[in-house]
Amino acid sequence: MKQRGYHGQFGGAYVPEILTATFDELEAAFESARQDPTFWAEFEALMGSYSCRPTPISFAENLSRQLGGARIYIKREDLNHTGAHKANNVMGQGLLVKRMGKKRVIAETGAGQHGVATATMAAKMGLECTIYMGAVDVARQRPNVFWMEQMGAKVVPVTEGSQTLKDAINEAFRDWVTNMDTTHYALGTACGPYPFPDMVTYFQSIIGKEARAQILGITGKLPRRVYACVGGGSNAMGIFSGFMDDADVELVGVEAGGHGLDSGLHAARLASRDASIGVAQGYKTYFLQSPDGQMNETHSVAAGLDYVGVSPILAHLHETGRVRFEAATDAEVVAALKTTIRNEGLIPALESSHAFAQAFKEAPHLSPDDAILINQSGRGDKDIFTVADAFGDPKWEQFIIDKARAYAQKQQG
Amino acid sequence: MLEDYLKRRKEERGMLLMTHIVMGYPDFDTSSRLVEEMVKAGVDLMELQIPFSEPIADGPVILHANQRALEAGSTVERCLAFAGEVTKRFDIPFLFMSYYNILYKYGVAAFVARMKALGLAGAIVPDLPPEEGHDYLEEMAKQSQSPIFIYSPNTSPARLRYLAEHGRGFVYCVARKGVTGSNTSFSKELDGYLDRCRAATNLPLAVGFGVKSKDDVDFLRGKADIAVVGTQTIRIVEDKGVEGVYPFIRGLRENG
Numbered sequence: 109m110k111q112r113g114y115h116g117q118f119g120g121a122y123v124p125e126i127l128t129a130t131f132d133e134l135e136a137a138f139e140s141a142r143q144d145p146t147f148w149a150e151f152e153a154l155m156g157s158y159s160c161r162p163t164p165i166s167f168a169e170n171l172s173r174q175l176g177g178a179r180i181y182i183k184r185e186d187l188n189h190t191g192a193h194k195a196n197n198v199m200g201q202g203l204l205v206k207r208m209g210k211k212r213v214i215a216e217t218g219a220g221q222h223g224v225a226t227a228t229m230a231a232k233m234g235l236e237c238t239i240y241m242g243a244v245d246v247a248r249q250r251p252n253v254f255w256m257e258q259m260g261a262k263v264v265p266v267t268e269g270s271q272t273l274k275d276a277i278n279e280a281f282r283d284w285v286t287n288m289d290t291t292h293y294a295l296g297t298a299c300g301p302y303p304f305p306d307m308v309t310y311f312q313s314i315i316g317k318e319a320r321a322q323i324l325g326i327t328g329k330l331p332r333r334v335y336a337c338v339g340g341g342s343n344a345m346g347i348f349s350g351f352m353d354d355a356d357v358e359l360v361g362v363e364a365g366g367h368g369l370d371s372g373l374h375a376a377r378l379a380s381r382d383a384s385i386g387v388a389q390g391y392k393t394y395f396l397q398s399p400d401g402q403m404n405e406t407h408s409v410a411a412g413l414d415y416v417g418v419s420p421i422l423a424h425l426h427e428t429g430r431v432r433f434e435a436a437t438d439a440e441v442v443a444a445l446k447t448t449i450r451n452e453g454l455i456p457a458l459e460s461s462h463a464f465a466q467a468f469k470e471a472p473h474l475s476p477d478d479a480i481l482i483n484q485s486g487r488g489d490k491d492i493f494t495v496a497d498a499f500g501d502p503k504w505e506q507f508i509i510d511k512a513r514a515y516a517q518k519q520q521g
Numbered sequence: 522m523l524e525d526y527l528k529r530r531k532e533e534r535g536m537l538l539m540t541h542i543v544m545g546y547p548d549f550d551t552s553s554r555l556v557e558e559m560v561k562a563g564v565d566l567m568e569l570q571i572p573f574s575e576p577i578a579d580g581p582v583i584l585h586a587n588q589r590a591l592e593a594g595s596t597v598e599r600c601l602a603f604a605g606e607v608t609k610r611f612d613i614p615f616l617f618m619s620y621y622n623i624l625y626k627y628g629v630a631a632f633v634a635r636m637k638a639l640g641l642a643g644a645i646v647p648d649l650p651p652e653e654g655h656d657y658l659e660e661m662a663k664q665s666q667s668p669i670f671i672y673s674p675n676t677s678p679a680r681l682r683y684l685a686e687h688g689r690g691f692v693y694c695v696a697r698k699g700v701t702g703s704n705t706s707f708s709k710e711l712d713g714y715l716d717r718c719r720a721a722t723n724l725p726l727a728v729g730f731g732v733k734s735k736d737d738v739d740f741l742r743g744k745a746d747i748a749v750v751g752t753q754t755i756r757i758v759e760d761k762g763v764e765g766v767y768p769f770i771r772g773l774r775e776n777g
Binding site for chain 2: 110111112120121122123124125126128129130268269274278281282285286287288289384386387388389390395397399400401402403
């Protein structure tokens with residue numbers, strides 16, 4: 109018996125029999141692409157012409173001065189086309205879809221960034237596209253739903269379960285088992301059955317490859333610490349992979365602390381003691397689950413981080429101690445976002461702001477000789493409704509009230 | 522052994538019927554009455570599903586039943602106790618159907634030992650291929666429990682044989698691509714697939730996914746050993762109540 113895709117005790121491919129042949133096909137396509145040197149070159153060229161790569165590293169001079177301690181550098185994945193690192197993975201998978209000759213892609217999305225990225229890829233590559241999204245997420249991420257629909261994607265709100273990302277993933281699997289002959293499931297993060305964790309990490313490793321060379325060029329040495337937020341873990345795997353062999357670089361993954369680790373309302377799988385090892389959604393990792401093995405509901409101010417599992421690769425790096433996991437609460441994240449906007453004119457996504465929040469806690473304790481690197485995995489424009497609520501901005505509220513009134517009058521008229 | 526029972530029963534009754542319930546949906550009292558009605562109507566074996574929050578191989582109807590059962594307080598312990606009660610009351614084989622995490626969290630060895638103690642005959646775990654199921658297969662063999670594996674229309678001939686080597690009792694042939702509860706076309710295409718299944722194993726063949734009428738069951742006669750009715754009984758209960766189950770199951774049988 110051949111087990112595949114394990115990282116320590118985590119990973120595997122726990123898939124229904126109907127998908128076995130499809131996973132074999134995907135694995136073969138991925139392996140052949142990975143061993144083909146022209147494939148990565150094609151991927152880099154596409155990302156260069158279509159997605160503003162290489163994304164720069166910005167020195168956060170004002171924040172560094174204000175916080176004291178380490179100099180803060182920011183890897184600007186928010187500058188990717190569609191506003192997040194998600195573009196790396198979907199464009200890579202898009203190239204694979206072409207190699208496999210399939211005509212349709214499906215995807216799940218939490219915050220909507222992966223959905224927008226997939227819809228974009230489908231529009232560019234001429235593929236039919238369906239996006240599954242929890243109904244709760246549809247409600248809180250309407251701007252992203254709007255763009256997906258404009259790009260020709262069908263957005264299906266999932267009304268089962270907690271109506272968030274994990275339920276969207278289950279629905280995408282249901283679609284896939286029916287339509288796998290024509291359809292590729294562009295999974296959005298470094299989770300799920302093998303080969304997804306490895307494949308998504310492979311495409312996201314473009315972040316780490318660039319970042320390592322760039323920071324060496326700018327500062328002449330490696331950073332002391334690298335911070336990334338962790339939902340499923342794809343941006344973290346992307347940037348961390350560039351520094352994995354640099355033992356002196358500490359890698360810090362920041363999960364959603366929600367209302368606090370004692371509240372039960374969070375999505376910290378590795379930074380809390382609330383998660384345990386299990387098998388769901390096709391792979392083995394740490395899940396937030398009941399003693400019976402039922403998945404719990406999770407909470408985060410950031411829709412993209414409230415996932416119940418975590419990349420099996422990160423679970424392994426947690427056990428081996430290579431990555432340190434922390435959690436930032438919703439309140440800390442909103443404060444960090446405010447600070448970043450005000451001091452640097454940068455608007456990180458709420459997801460990315462988790463990494464900022466943790467870096468801000470730690471930077472003052474380091475020396476000015478140290479550089480730290482934060483992965484700004486996405487831009488925050490999409491979060492304007494959530495952020496305006498969190499900031500309690502009265503002018504924004506008035507704007508929404510006026511807008512709603514105008515729409516209501518239009519409907520009545 | 523399950524296999525012997527099925528072969529003997531097949532000789533007596535021709536085409537066999539397997540039904541499915543989600544334990545605790547809509548509540549345990551109803552589950553109990555359902556089992557009673559199904560046995561009275563003459564089903565030959567039954568799947569008892571332990572609900573799971575992420576049933577990725579199930580379609581909307583059974584997914585919904587899983588979630589409602591969990592909301593209504595169906596726990597693994599309660600399901601195990603329920604299974605123990607029905608195996609005592611009724612003289613047909615019962616199988617567990619659930620997802621691997623339920624076994625994993627309970628402890629695979631402890632779970633399988635409990636199955637044996639409760640009088641179960643085997644289990645269907647759709648997200649556990651033999652490649653990942655080494656511990657499970659070892660424990661199932663130790664406790665004389667039948668691990669049921671699944672064939673699908675796109676399973677290669679080599680893999681059909683591989684799955685048969687690890688399965689006991691019977692093989693569950695999924696009639697089409699997709700999840701439970703959609704329409705299946707019972708056609709020539711299905712014939713070719715069932716021929717491939719038959720060529721790969723001597724185990725009895727059960728066919729499920731989309732079986733919902735006497736015509737479907739008749740189509741399978743001579744080609745398969747067991748017709749599996751899952752989603753349709755849930756629909757019947759929802760439309761007509763528990764009382765609808767007996768006439769429905771009787772209607773699937775040879776003489777109506």
